[in-house]
Amino acid sequence: MNDRFSFSVRFQDGTARTGLIHTPRGSIRTPAFMPVGTAATVKAMLPENVKATGADILLGNTYHLMLRPTAERVNRLGGLHKFMNWSGPILTDSGGFQVMSLAGLRKMTERGVTFRSHIDGSPHELTPERSIEIQCLLGSDIQMQLDECPPHPIDREGADASLEMSLRWAARSKIAFTEKSSSGMALFGIVQGSVYEDLRRKSLDGLVAQNFDGYSIGGLAVGEGQETMFDVLEKLTPHMPKDKPRYLMGVGKPSDLVGAVARGVDMFDCVLPTRSGRHGQAWTKHGPINIRNAKFSEDETPLDETSDCPASRDYSKAYLNHLFRAGEHLGPMLLSWHNLHYYQQLMQQMRAAIEAGRFDMFVADFMAAQARSKTA
């Protein structure tokens, strides 16, 4: 078995591309969607069913895991893969984004960020070095540098100062990773720079000079709107290394994924399929539906009778409607499963379209179906 991390592009169709990431724990077909396993579980899902949807890799959250059950405990128990019964690759974030969105009493300095746990108020510190140490204790296959995630909107000066610090943190992350990581683990740098084209380039160039295993795009899907996000991607990805994976963090809706793949992105993660599933929203080829809606209470049809996913095929909308109205666990379980399968199916369809050289037709069909669902 090859124990090195590698990436190769397989097919290119316009700016869109398919590829294969190799890790010692298995391969990842790109474009890839990574289900989010925040607290060492993809919420309301059995891992064998996550796997069966076609997911090659999961995402774990450093912030949540460092607080509970702690990285040291996960390490003593054999690492995150064994802990959560997932043998495939795992990518972890750096914890920075969630410190900003969840933790209390944050204080950021050049050294790192101190904060209080949202669970019990206990004090913690996250530095570039500590973030890498945690990710190595977890046994993460693909790790992220600690970066600063500035709010949106932010002015040029603020965005510039922030990305400069993130570049310095990237360098410190790389040194820590070189010291602590095991063979086959990978470290990605994160491109910041808000909506400013020249700052995005500056951030990218600063990272590429440090030669990371892959490049993440942070600071998008934070309220700037899809059009602006696509615009940033369009100006950024042509300058990104062709031989390294490109990961758009925290994105997104199905139409976000399609548009970003068209602009050359290889990897995604998002809580949307599981979170919306827990709240009764199901993604379908005709757009999203709210299964709690009374119009489904006697609808005998399943979410997708042509699907090979049991959650999509074997239960009527009327039954799902009943489960959500009765507050039964099985409702969130089935809709999370259905939505994850829908997302993986979308990725598979995009990969097939790219490899057949007809991705533009796929995008046109997808947009037409979206438009129909909005006017229906």
Add this chain to the structure above:
Amino acid sequence: MNDRFSFSVRFQDGTARTGLIHTPRGSIRTPAFMPVGTAATVKAMLPENVKATGADILLGNTYHLMLRPTAERVNRLGGLHKFMNWSGPILTDSGGFQVMSLAGLRKMTERGVTFRSHIDGSPHELTPERSIEIQCLLGSDIQMQLDECPPHPIDREGADASLEMSLRWAARSKIAFTEKSSSGMALFGIVQGSVYEDLRRKSLDGLVAQNFDGYSIGGLAVGEGQETMFDVLEKLTPHMPKDKPRYLMGVGKPSDLVGAVARGVDMFDCVLPTRSGRHGQAWTKHGPINIRNAKFSEDETPLDETSDCPASRDYSKAYLNHLFRAGEHLGPMLLSWHNLHYYQQLMQQMRAAIEAGRFDMFVADFMAAQARSKTA
């Protein structure tokens, strides 16, 4: 395919026995434990995983289903089996017990019981005829007569008057069942009489004279204690028809099941494995444990490494402890699954011991393990 309901005893070992209930939807190995699917779902379980634990039959609750989504809606949607994606046999209760324990503003007369829904306060009536109508609309394979479930304790006179009314309701249920049921459906009478041996006999004899497909034992496990329950069973089951299944309703703990099988009972249902699983209690061969206990937070061992159930075998106690502490859906999912598997395994072991003529040894071993776990 034989479309008639039937029961045959296979092996007898002392008073304990194994048998096979045949229904058009499949066979049920007895002694059988029926997982409870109150609102058309075994809580936090995928039906395919319920099946995989070894369950041949589920129980559905008439009271819950008549209120939401209503029996008429389930019927329009093709019946309860199709609705909840369970193709095997289903037994339904009459609704009477839960009217008494859950509904508001109850009024009981010779005609039946009126009450208000615990969900929305709407008024409803349940009569012997309506209960059978509902169970037929659901498509239940094994139906229960409506009975009165008197409180415990109750004096002789009260118990006597109550069982007399239940006998008259049994007769009305039978007439309704003959009119409304489909081929292959079965109707059980319910023996009442509280803790009074002669009243239990009177109830039984009154039902046997009406010739039901099986005989349920109601009004136990309502606070009288295990010793009293076993005493009632010991004096009752020798007089029950040998060629009809005997169903002890709403029971119970593993030790209740073992003791009742030893006294000739064939069928059981109880929410305990799923309810306790949702609250962090796991049943093991060494007795019940509370997985939230801090002593499990670094326990690398699974609940049962020799099990063929993924929930029992593939996750450490430390991970389960983490899931419950973090309030993750997967905790209740895995512990419900494990507990249901534990219960089905216990039934399988009892059936094997009876068929090998060594049930007394099984009981002795079981009691010894119980005693050890209490002193450990």
